[in-house]
Amino acid sequence: MIRKISFLVSIISIVLFSSITLAATSIPGIPHQFYGKIYINNKLTPDNTVLTASIDGDNYSAITKNGLYGQSPAPIFYIPDPEGNRNGKTIQFFVGNMSAGSYIFENAGYTELNFYLNTTCGDGYCLGDENCSNCPKDCGECPTEQLEITIHSPNNNKTYYNPNIPLKVSANQPIIVWMYSLNSEDYLIFTPNITLVANEGVNNLTVIGVTMHDSDSKTVTFSFELPPCGNGIKEWGEECDGNDFGDLTCTSYGYNSGSLSCSSECTIITDGCYNDNGGNGGSSSSSSSSSGGGISSYTPPCIENWTCTDWSEECFNGVHTRNCTDLNNCGTMVHKPPEVQKCESVEGITYYCGDGLCSETENCSTCKEDCGSCAKIDKEVGPVCGNKVCEEGETYETCCSDCGCPKGYECKDNKCASTTSFSSITGRFLTSPVGLISIIGGILVIIFGLLLYKRKMK
Numbered sequence: 049m050i051r052k053i054s055f056l057v058s059i060i061s062i063v064l065f066s067s068i069t070l071a072a073t074s075i076p077g078i079p080h081q082f083y084g085k086i087y088i089n090n091k092l093t094p095d096n097t098v099l100t101a102s103i104d105g106d107n108y109s110a111i112t113k114n115g116l117y118g119q120s121p122a123p124i125f126y127i128p129d130p131e132g133n134r135n136g137k138t139i140q141f142f143v144g145n146m147s148a149g150s151y152i153f154e155n156a157g158y159t160e161l162n163f164y165l166n167t168t169c170g171d172g173y174c175l176g177d178e179n180c181s182n183c184p185k186d187c188g189e190c191p192t193e194q195l196e197i198t199i200h201s202p203n204n205n206k207t208y209y210n211p212n213i214p215l216k217v218s219a220n221q222p223i224i225v226w227m228y229s230l231n232s233e234d235y236l237i238f239t240p241n242i243t244l245v246a247n248e249g250v251n252n253l254t255v256i257g258v259t260m261h262d263s264d265s266k267t268v269t270f271s272f273e274l275p276p277c278g279n280g281i282k283e284w285g286e287e288c289d290g291n292d293f294g295d296l297t298c299t300s301y302g303y304n305s306g307s308l309s310c311s312s313e314c315t316i317i318t319d320g321c322y323n324d325n326g327g328n329g330g331s332s333s334s335s336s337s338s339s340g341g342g343i344s345s346y347t348p349p350c351i352e353n354w355t356c357t358d359w360s361e362e363c364f365n366g367v368h369t370r371n372c373t374d375l376n377n378c379g380t381m382v383h384k385p386p387e388v389q390k391c392e393s394v395e396g397i398t399y400y401c402g403d404g405l406c407s408e409t410e411n412c413s414t415c416k417e418d419c420g421s422c423a424k425i426d427k428e429v430g431p432v433c434g435n436k437v438c439e440e441g442e443t444y445e446t447c448c449s450d451c452g453c454p455k456g457y458e459c460k461d462n463k464c465a466s467t468t469s470f471s472s473i474t475g476r477f478l479t480s481p482v483g484l485i486s487i488i489g490g491i492l493v494i495i496f497g498l499l500l501y502k503r504k505m506k
Contacts, residue, residue, distance in 0.1 A: 077129030080157035082110075083118030086143055087164045088176030093143070096258045097175070098224050099163070100142045101127055103134060103153060109237060111225050111258060123227060123235040129155060146173045180261050187260065195221050195264045197257040202244070204268040209275035210284035211246045212388060215255075219264070223257040245367045245388060246272035277314040286314040287383075298322075300380045302350040350378035354385055433462065 082101070086093040092115025099110045099117050110117045110125035118125035127139060134153045141148040141163065148163045167175045167186075174187035181190060200216040202208065215228065217240050227235045230244060230253050244253070249271060256265045275283030280290035288296070288310035298306045298321035306321035356372040368389050374381075431439035433447035442451055448459035458464070 075132045077132040077134060078156040079126040079128045080134075080139075080153050080155065080159065081118065081124070081126040082151075082159050082161050083116070083125065084160050084162040085115050086112055086117060087115070087162070088143075089166055090164075091176065093176060096225075096263050098144060098258070099125070099148075101125075102140045102142070103127060103137060109225050111227070111237075120234075123237055127153065129153070144173050144175045146175060174260060191221060191259075191261060193220065195219065195257070195259055195262040197223070197255060197264045197266055199253070199255055199266050199268050202246075202251075202253060202268055202270040204270065207271045207273055208246065209273060211248075211272050212284075213244045213246055213270075213272075214241055215244050215253075216241045217255055217257070219257050219259075221259050221262075223259060225258040227256045227258075229254045246270070248272055248274065278312070282314075287316045289314050296380070300378075302378075350376055350380070352376060352378050352380060352383045354383065356385055356387075359389070 086097060086099065088097075093112050095111075095113055097112040099112070101108045101110075108125075108127050111122060113122040116122050127134075129135070135155045137153045139151050139153050141150065141161075143163055143165055146165055146167065148165060151159065151161060165175065167173050167178070169178055169183035170185050172186055174183065178186055180187040184190075197217060197219040200218065202213050202215070215238070217226065225237060226240060227237050228244075229235045231247060231251055235256070250269065251272060252267065252269050254265055254267045256263060275281075275286060275289075277286060277289060280292060282289045282292040282294050288294070288308070290310060293308050293310070293316065296308065296316065298304070298308060298318065301318050301321060303318070303321035303323055305324040306318075309317040309320055311317055353375040354372050355375055357370045359368040359370050370387055372385050372387055374384070431442045431447070433442060434449055438447070438451040445464070447462065448464050449462050453459050453464035
């Protein structure tokens with residue numbers, strides 16, 4: 049009996065801990081953010097000194113402004129945890145190519161880390177006040193031509209009808225770090241070539257390229273406008289326009305005959321499509337008939353059935369992403385939902401219109417999807433908290449009982465309280481499948497221990 053119980057306990061333990069491990073490794077961890085100062089020979093390092101962090105064979109770079117890195121006016125600097133397995137691992141830091149120390153990665157870490165280094169001309173490190181003019185031994189010979197970067201896309205003064213615009217750049221010298229700022233936002237370090245998500249209207253883009261000896265910047269101005277429906281050209285966001293259906297035909301929808309038509313809202317109409325099985329030449333797509341002894345059967349069109357993952361929680365470069373799959377595998381993408389949308393992050397919480405939360409930047413006038421239609425308010429009384437209607441002037445901060453709370457929070461006493469407290473986590477764990485399995489496993493272990501104890505006492 050004891051052997052059977054022991055075997056059962058072992059199986060439950062293996063399944064339990066294996067499932068927990070698999071779940072943990074599949075979830076990205078929260079990044080570790082660093083900031084601080086860099087001193088070379090007891091002086092704050094010059095602008096554009098490169099700091100590199102290395103972990104798991106991946107390198108992440110930051111640059112300095114006024115001797116600072118990872119804080120204004122320098123770009124933010126954080127190390128991601130894409131596989132959720134970096135907690136406790138060692139990060140190696142380098143200033144230029146000189147080893148500058150190490151630190152242990154910590155999920156959600158926010159660490160001030162200052163570096164103090166000493167260098168002399170001839171030690172092989174081009175740092176501090178050294179440059180190609182006063183120390184060619186370390187910094188190499190000065191370039192014969194001035195650094196010049198080029199922005200190939202977006203084009204200056206061009207109007208785009210698709211918000212997803214490739215950022216393509218080049219330079220006449222090797223670039224150590226690329227940075228960009230869109231619409232005067234904080235500079236972000238990037239690796240060419242990426243895709244920008246433009247705002248509707250006029251956009252200003254500044255790109256900076258940094259080499260060992262110099263830096264250069266370029267700025268372009270461009271616009272994004274929603275494509276005009278009715279110009280006869282199928283563009284972003286449109287299924288069709290006039291007679292322009294792209295590569296789509298009735299065959300794309302499972303029919304073998306007929307013609308597509310386009311609505312005044314630039315959506316496809318398939319009423320003119322049908323399946324011609326050789327019976328009556330123009331049989332309707334909604335009927336079947338027999339003629340001349342043969343049987344003509346109706347072949348239903350393939351109707352797209354899209355399902356999408358949740359939007360990514362992190363607002364990265366101003367956008368959320370998700371993946372969408374057609375469960376019917378029609379091979380068409382006419383009704384495919386968007387996989388990229390704009391977002392904003394305020395104090396570490398990400399908001400966007402359509403997230404189901406009426407945030408402080410939204411109201412019933414600007415985002416009906418989250419805040420609902422504006423209710424008529426008595427101007428003398430104002431919005432009424434507690435009537436289950438998120439009225440104009442109310443947000444989750446002022447009235448969460450009407451407007452809800454951000455993800456990870458719940459409304460208690462009309463205040464948003466974190467659900468990551470010990471009591472909340474314990475309650476969710478005990479009522480979850482994993483929690484129930486853990487409780488059952490614990491009970492079996494106790495029973496096994498008691499039986500083993502009784503056997504030894506005999």
